[in-house]
Amino acid sequence: MHRHIEKLHDISAKSERLIIGLMSGTSLDGLDVALCKISGDGLQSQVELLQFCTVEYDDIYRSRIRDIFSRRDVDLQQVCLLNPWIGTLHGDMVLQCLAKWHIRPEDVDLVASHGQTIFHAPRSLHGINAMPNATLQIGDGDHLAVKTGIITLSDFRQKHIAAGGEGAPLAVYGDYLIFASATQNRVMLNMGGIANFTFLPASLDAQAVFSTDVGTGNTLMDAYVQKHFAPQIYDADAAIARAGVIHPTLLSALKDHAFFAQGFPKTTGPELFNLAYLARAQQQSNTESLSHEDVMATLNRFSADMIVDALNRCAGQLGEYHLYGSGGGVHNPLLMDNIRSQLPQVQVHSTNELGINPDAKEAVLFALLANECVAGGKAQFGNAREGIPTVTMGKVSFAD
Numbered sequence: 001m002h003r004h005i006e007k008l009h010d011i012s013a014k015s016e017r018l019i020i021g022l023m024s025g026t027s028l029d030g031l032d033v034a035l036c037k038i039s040g041d042g043l044q045s046q047v048e049l050l051q052f053c054t055v056e057y058d059d060i061y062r063s064r065i066r067d068i069f070s071r072r073d074v075d076l077q078q079v080c081l082l083n084p085w086i087g088t089l090h091g092d093m094v095l096q097c098l099a100k101w102h103i104r105p106e107d108v109d110l111v112a113s114h115g116q117t118i119f120h121a122p123r124s125l126h127g128i129n130a131m132p133n134a135t136l137q138i139g140d141g142d143h144l145a146v147k148t149g150i151i152t153l154s155d156f157r158q159k160h161i162a163a164g165g166e167g168a169p170l171a172v173y174g175d176y177l178i179f180a181s182a183t184q185n186r187v188m189l190n191m192g193g194i195a196n197f198t199f200l201p202a203s204l205d206a207q208a209v210f211s212t213d214v215g216t217g218n219t220l221m222d223a224y225v226q227k228h229f230a231p232q233i234y235d236a237d238a239a240i241a242r243a244g245v246i247h248p249t250l251l252s253a254l255k256d257h258a259f260f261a262q263g264f265p266k267t268t269g270p271e272l273f274n275l276a277y278l279a280r281a282q283q284q285s286n287t288e289s290l291s292h293e294d295v296m297a298t299l300n301r302f303s304a305d306m307i308v309d310a311l312n313r314c315a316g317q318l319g320e321y322h323l324y325g326s327g328g329g330v331h332n333p334l335l336m337d338n339i340r341s342q343l344p345q346v347q348v349h350s351t352n353e354l355g356i357n358p359d360a361k362e363a364v365l366f367a368l369l370a371n372e373c374v375a376g377g378k379a380q381f382g383n384a385r386e387g388i389p390t391v392t393m394g395k396v397s398f399a400d
C-alpha cells in the first residue's frame with residue numbers, strides 16, 4: 001500500500017481527528033481558519049472548536065481577486081496565476097495560525113480548504129440550457145498540502161454539481177450533522193456576502209431537511225461602502241445605514257427581480273447582486289440622487305426583507321422554529337433588528353449558543369465535510385431533488 005494511503009487509512013481509523021477548516025468567502029475580508037477536534041462521523045459527529053482565527057487579507061489580495069471576481073471579462077493568465085498563489089498563501093496563513101497556537105503541523109490530520117470562489121454560475125444565472133450548473137473555486141489544494149505538509153481536501157463543490165446540485169449551499173450537510181435537534185425545529189441562517197439558511201426539523205428526517213440561498217446578505221452593502229466610503233470596507237455596526245432613512249420606491253425596485261420569484265432551493269452570488277444591480281434599481285425608481293446614507297439604509301432593509309420573505313415563504317413546511325444566526329451579518333445590529341422585528345414569533349439566537357462561534361461556522365462545516373470524506377460515508381442526507389445529494393465531497397492532495 002502506498003504510504004500516503006496508509007496514512008489516510010490511519011487517520012480514518014482514529015477515534016478523533018484534528019482538522020483545520022478553511023473558508024474564504026465572497027466578502028473577501030479574510031481567511032477563516034478553524035482548528036477542530038472531530039470524533040465520530042455522520043449524526044454521531046462531535047466537534048470541538050479548539051481555535052479560530054480570521055487572517056485578514058491585505059489590499060493586494062483584495063485587488064487581485066476583485067480583478068477577476070464574479071466577472072466575465074477577465075485576464076485568463078491572471079486566473080491561472082492566482083490559483084497556485086492563493087493555494088500557497090492560504091498554506092502560509094495556516095502555518096502562521098498554527099505557530100500562534102503553538103501547534104505543530106505534523107499534529108494536524110487534515111486541512112479542509114474551500115478555496116476562493118471566483119465565479120458561481122448555476123444554470124438559472126447563466127441561462128444556457130445546453131450547459132450545466134457550474135462554479136469555480138481557486139487556491140489549489142496541492143499547493144496548500146505541499147506548503148503545510150498536511151493532507152489537504154479541497155474543491156468540495158464539484159461533486160455536488162456532478163450529482164445534480166448547484167454546488168451550493170453545502171452548509172446543509174454539516175448543519176444537519178451537528179445542529180439537528182430532536183427537541184427543536186431549527187433554522188441555521190448564515191449572513192455572509194450572500195445569505196442562506198438550512199431548515200433542520202426536530203423529526204431529524206433527512207428528507208425534510210431543506211437549504212437555500214436567499215439573496216444578498218452583506219455583499220451589496222459592502223460594495224457600496226467600498227465605492228463611496230473607502231477605505232472602509234463594510235458598514236461597521238451599521239453606522240452609515242443608521243444615519244439614513246429607507247426609501248420605499250428604491251426598496252421595491254430592488255425587490256423587483258426574477259430571482260426572488262424563482263422557487264426554492266436556489267443559489268446566487270455577487271454575479272447577480274452587485275453595484276450594477278443597484279444602479280438598475282436606482283434608475284428604475286428614479287432615485288439616483290439619494291444620499292449615500294439613505295441608499296445604505298435601504299440596502300440593509302432589502303437584505304433583511306428578502307431573508308424574512310424567504311423564511312416566511314418556506315414557513316408552511318417550517319412550523320415553529322428557532323433561528324440561529326452566523327456569518328458577519330450577526331455583527332450588523334440594524335440588519336439583526338430589521339430581521340427580528342419582522343419575525344416576532346421566532347426566537348433568534350447565535351450559533352454561539354450551540355457552542356460554535358458564528359464567525360467560524362462555515363469553516364467548521366468544511367472540516368466536517370472532510371471528516372465525512374475520510375471517515376464517514378454512511379450518513380444519508382436529503383434527496384438530490386432538493387439539492388442535497390448523498391455524496392462524498394472533497395479531493396485529496398498529499399504533501400509530497
Ligand SMILES: Nc1ncnc2c1ncn2[C@@H]1O[C@H](COP(=O)(O)OP(=O)(O)OP(=O)(O)O)[C@@H](O)[C@H]1O
Binds near residue numbers: 026193234236238
Ligand atoms: N461589526 C460589523 N458591523 C457590520 N457588519 C459587519 C461587522 N462585522 C462583519 N460584518 C459584515 O460581515 C461581512 C463578513 O461576513 P463573512 O465573513 O461571514 O462573509 P463571507 O464568509 O465572506 O461570505 P459568504 O458566506 O457569502 O461566502 C463583512 O464584509 C461585513 O459586511
Ligand SMILES: CC(=O)N[C@H]1[C@@H]2OC[C@@H](O2)[C@@H](O)[C@@H]1O[C@H](C)C(=O)O
Binds near residue numbers: 168169172194195
Ligand atoms: C459558490 C459559493 O461560494 N457560494 C457560497 C456563498 O456564500 C454563502 C452562499 O454564497 C453559499 O451558497 C456558499 O457558501 C456556503 C459556505 C455554502 O455553500 O453553504
